[in-house]
Amino acid sequence: MTDAPIEPPAGAAAASMPEDATPNGGAPEDAAPRFSPLHDRHVALGATFTDFAGWQMPVRYSSDLAEHHAVRAAAGLFDLSHMGEILVVGVQAANALDYALSGRMSALADRQAKYTLMLDDDGGIVDDLIVYRNGPDRYLVVANASNREAVAEALRVRAEDFDAVVEDESDDIGLIAIQGPKSLEILAELEGLDLHASAPEAASPGEALEALNYYRSIPGEYLGRRILVARTGYTGEDGFELYTSPEALPALWDALLETGAGSGLVPAGLASRDTLRLEAGMPLYGHELSAAIQPGQAGLGRTVTMDKPSDFVGRGALEAEAVIALEHGRADDYRVLVGIEATGRRAARAGYPIHATASGDDVVGEVTSGALSPTLGHPIAMAFVSPGWSAPGTPLFLDVRGTRIPATIVALPFYQRKAQ
Amino acid sequence: MSREDELKYTTEHEWIEAADSVATVGITSYAAGKLGDVVYVDLPAVGTVVEAGRVIGEIESTKSVGELYAPVSGTITEVNDAVVDSPELVNSDPLGEGWLVKVEYVELPSLLELAEYTAFTAES
Numbered sequence: 001m002t003d004a005p006i007e008p009p010a011g012a013a014a015a016s017m018p019e020d021a022t023p024n025g026g027a028p029e030d031a032a033p034r035f036s037p038l039h040d041r042h043v044a045l046g047a048t049f050t051d052f053a054g055w056q057m058p059v060r061y062s063s064d065l066a067e068h069h070a071v072r073a074a075a076g077l078f079d080l081s082h083m084g085e086i087l088v089v090g091v092q093a094a095n096a097l098d099y100a101l102s103g104r105m106s107a108l109a110d111r112q113a114k115y116t117l118m119l120d121d122d123g124g125i126v127d128d129l130i131v132y133r134n135g136p137d138r139y140l141v142v143a144n145a146s147n148r149e150a151v152a153e154a155l156r157v158r159a160e161d162f163d164a165v166v167e168d169e170s171d172d173i174g175l176i177a178i179q180g181p182k183s184l185e186i187l188a189e190l191e192g193l194d195l196h197a198s199a200p201e202a203a204s205p206g207e208a209l210e211a212l213n214y215y216r217s218i219p220g221e222y223l224g225r226r227i228l229v230a231r232t233g234y235t236g237e238d239g240f241e242l243y244t245s246p247e248a249l250p251a252l253w254d255a256l257l258e259t260g261a262g263s264g265l266v267p268a269g270l271a272s273r274d275t276l277r278l279e280a281g282m283p284l285y286g287h288e289l290s291a292a293i294q295p296g297q298a299g300l301g302r303t304v305t306m307d308k309p310s311d312f313v314g315r316g317a318l319e320a321e322a323v324i325a326l327e328h329g330r331a332d333d334y335r336v337l338v339g340i341e342a343t344g345r346r347a348a349r350a351g352y353p354i355h356a357t358a359s360g361d362d363v364v365g366e367v368t369s370g371a372l373s374p375t376l377g378h379p380i381a382m383a384f385v386s387p388g389w390s391a392p393g394t395p396l397f398l399d400v401r402g403t404r405i406p407a408t409i410v411a412l413p414f415y416q417r418k419a420q
Numbered sequence: 421m422s423r424e425d426e427l428k429y430t431t432e433h434e435w436i437e438a439a440d441s442v443a444t445v446g447i448t449s450y451a452a453g454k455l456g457d458v459v460y461v462d463l464p465a466v467g468t469v470v471e472a473g474r475v476i477g478e479i480e481s482t483k484s485v486g487e488l489y490a491p492v493s494g495t496i497t498e499v500n501d502a503v504v505d506s507p508e509l510v511n512s513d514p515l516g517e518g519w520l521v522k523v524e525y526v527e528l529p530s531l532l533e534l535a536e537y538t539a540f541t542a543e544s
Binding site for chain 1: 453
């Protein structure tokens with residue numbers, strides 16, 4: 001065995017954990033590792049840990065395949081304490097976010113959430129975010145762990161000319177996610193969850209949860225502490241993300257595992273989270289997204305509201321790029337994100353080259369994420385390829401450590417859950 | 421003595437059971453645990469001449485790729501087809517049914533005892 005993939009802390013992490021490849025991710029090497037409020041729980045559950053942007057987080061508890069399948073068939077519980085939570089509050093909070101982010105945050109209804117991007121002046125992606133509107137003057141911005149500081153700082157700078165305050169609340173807000181088809185029935189049975197103040201018409205919390213649409217949230221109380229229940233996730237399944245104080249997290253975690261045990265709920269680590277999001281065609285910052293990638297390249301043009309009434313950071317660069325493309329066509333180096341499928345069992349991994357032919361010196365792209373899909377049973381990958389090679393059905397070759405494996409471009413996502 | 425005590429080990433996380441000039445080779449429980457669920461195993465063909473320290477195969481899990489090194493120089497006399505068909509054997513029984521190859525050798529290199537290997541993994 002090589003040392004690289006199995007030596008801690010790289011451990012299963014070396015080729016595995018996305019953060020290792022995150023260009024601007026991770027804490028300084030000498031920084032003390034950070035621990036989740038649920039760390040004791042993870043240890044007791046026998047978790048294997050990895051460094052995730054400076055945090056010691058569970059990779060898997062027993063088997064990452066079993067955890068993956070549990071989320072597709074029943075439900076999984078994820079500790080996401082490492083994520084960044086930043087509040088933007090003030091009478092001009094909406095205007096500040098319209099300027100700071102790619103989407104039109106002022107158009108969000110109260111309790112609505114939106115997937116959006118923070119861009120830099122060159123139109124490159126600083127981070128991908130979920131923004132929740134929690135009131136007319138109140139937004140919660142959820143950032144990737146590795147980008148928490150950069151996003152908070154950029155929001156502060158970009159909000160300077162607005163009547164809005166930016167507060168990084170990451171240390172005071174904990175997050176766990178319950179994901180999978182059984183999530184609703186499990187959460188509905190959770191004792192101590194009170195959503196009555198937000199949904200007085202609902203006869204029970206379960207009824208309030210059932211009425212909660214995708215990308216909507218509802219505030220409530222859990223054992224007397226504030227909680228935000230959001231129907232969002234990163235697995236391609238139905239599910240909920242639960243924001244509450246770090247002090248309340250262990251009791252919530254224990255109660256959910258106990259409530260869901262009979263329904264097949266298991267604790268799920270970051271390894272399964274990565275294969276789940278890959279099957280669902282969801283990009284991961286540091287792999288599919290970076291400052292060198294513009295939204296259109298990553299298939300995220302829909303998250304950029306070019307016709308916003310107000311200006312926003314990155315707009316000028318994207319407009320200039322569009323003019324050049326119109327006049328000269330897309331340059332060969334304007335690589336675009338695609339899905340790729342192959343047969344057999346050998347998966348291409350991040351960084352592997354993609355060739356046009358079986359033996360020529362003809363690189364046309366590079367893999368950004370890849371795995372043997374646990375659900376589909378064959379290798380899948382996301383990759384950036386030259387525009388001429390991006391049409392579904394296009395044949396090409398994955399260079400898997402010197403062996404070229406025939407593969408085909410396919411439309412994303414690889415996996416989509418059946419309509420309820 | 422338990423099976424673990426009887427085996428020899430390498431710093432590349434392989435175990436070796438040597439008898440009558442044939443070494444059976446697999447990866448340790450520690451390595452299997454670190455890799456996660458093994459989904460693909462690539463092994464050399466029977467008859468391949470291998471040299472100690474050289475890469476002779478690959479073990480892939482959902483999340484990572486490990487290379488298999490020859491712990492001893494010699495000739496591959498047998499490969500475990502069961503593990504090629506059912507790579508999960510590497511996780512379920514790494515020291516038994518999850519064995520990988522058998523190598524006919526002339527001389528064994530210096531290998532680690534269990535206590536030495538355990539100390540090595542504790543350090544790393």
